[in-house]
Amino acid sequence: xxxxxxxxxxxxxxxxxxxxxxxxxxxxxxxxxxxxxxxxxxxxxxxxxxxxxxxxxxxxxxxxxxxxxxxxxxxxxxxxxxxxxxxxxxxxxxxxxxxxxxxxxxxxxxxxxxxxxxxxxxxxxxxxxxxxxxxxxxxxxxxxxxxxxxxxxxxxxxxxxxxxxxxxxxxxxxxxxxxxxxxxxxxxxxxxxxxxxxxxxx
Numbered sequence: 001x002x003x004x005x006x007x008x009x010x011x012x013x014x015x016x017x018x019x020x021x022x023x024x025x026x027x028x029x030x031x032x033x034x035x036x037x038x039x040x041x042x043x044x045x046x047x048x049x050x051x052x053x054x055x056x057x058x059x060x061x062x063x064x065x066x067x068x069x070x071x072x073x074x075x076x077x078x079x080x081x082x083x084x085x086x087x088x089x090x091x092x093x094x095x096x097x098x099x100x101x102x103x104x105x106x107x108x109x110x111x112x113x114x115x116x117x118x119x120x121x122x123x124x125x126x127x128x129x130x131x132x133x134x135x136x137x138x139x140x141x142x143x144x145x146x147x148x149x150x151x152x153x154x155x156x157x158x159x160x161x162x163x164x165x166x167x168x169x170x171x172x173x174x175x176x177x178x179x180x181x182x183x184x185x186x187x188x189x190x191x192x193x194x195x196x197x198x199x200x201x202x
Contacts, residue, residue, distance in 0.1 A: 002073060003054045003070060003104070004054060006069055007054065007058065010060055010142075011059060012058060016055070017086070021050065022085075028113075029117075030081075030116075030117045039113070040075070043073070046073060049071050049074050050082075051071075051082045052075055052076075052079070052083050052111075053069065053071065053086050053087060054069045054070075055069075055089065055090040057099065063100065064099055065094075065101065066093055066094040066101045067090075067102050068087055069103075077106045077107035078109060078111035079109065079118055079121050080113075080118050081114060081117045081118065084120075084122075088125065088128040091128035095132050101139040101140070102139075103141045103155050104142045105155055106144035106145065106147065106151075109148050119150075122150040129155060129158050138160050139159045140159060140161045141158075141161070141162045143156050143163065143165060143168050143188060143197065144165055145167060147164075149172060156170070163200070166188070168187070169188075173186070
């Protein structure tokens with residue numbers, strides 16, 4: 001399912017958050033990763049999205065909320081500079097309008113092709129989420145498959161209520177990082193058993 005499929009499944013009357021995202025002036029990103037520009041163009045063409053996250057407002061169970069949905073088809077839902085800006089703007093909108101936040105997470109983590117620019121977005125997203133909590137804005141995270149890396153550390157583990165979907169891989173290191181590791185330890189079921197997930201749907 002795409003990000004918009006998930007949004008359609010949980011929310012009514014979804015409206016995109018409009019944000020003027022900066023265009024990269026660097027060829028193949030800030031560290032010159034060969035083929036990165038082409039990879040982003042293919043991801044945009046394949047998914048119809050301009051970035052790895054879709055943000056906006058909609059009604060969840062009759063309650064208006066700000067929604068953040070990761071598009072895994074866009075470079076594995078990876079977090080880059082523009083991703084961080086969108087997530088930050090979504091939390092700021094939630095604080096401004098006093099709306100709860102629902103994040104539907106599916107990400108492989110930070111985007112290697114952007115180097116430190118991508119890693120710095122984890123601080124940006126964590127700060128935005130913490131500011132919303134300090135303002136009394138609730139945040140519900142839904143862990144899809146996979147929820148790994150910075151997406152888990154900042155949005156998933158840092159939410160007020162964390163829910164997980166059946167079979168989701170959840171943990172800081174994904175299966176490609178630790179192919180011979182304990183698969184149960186990095187599962188939604190394990191995170192529930194150890195108290196990192198509040199509720200799971202099997």
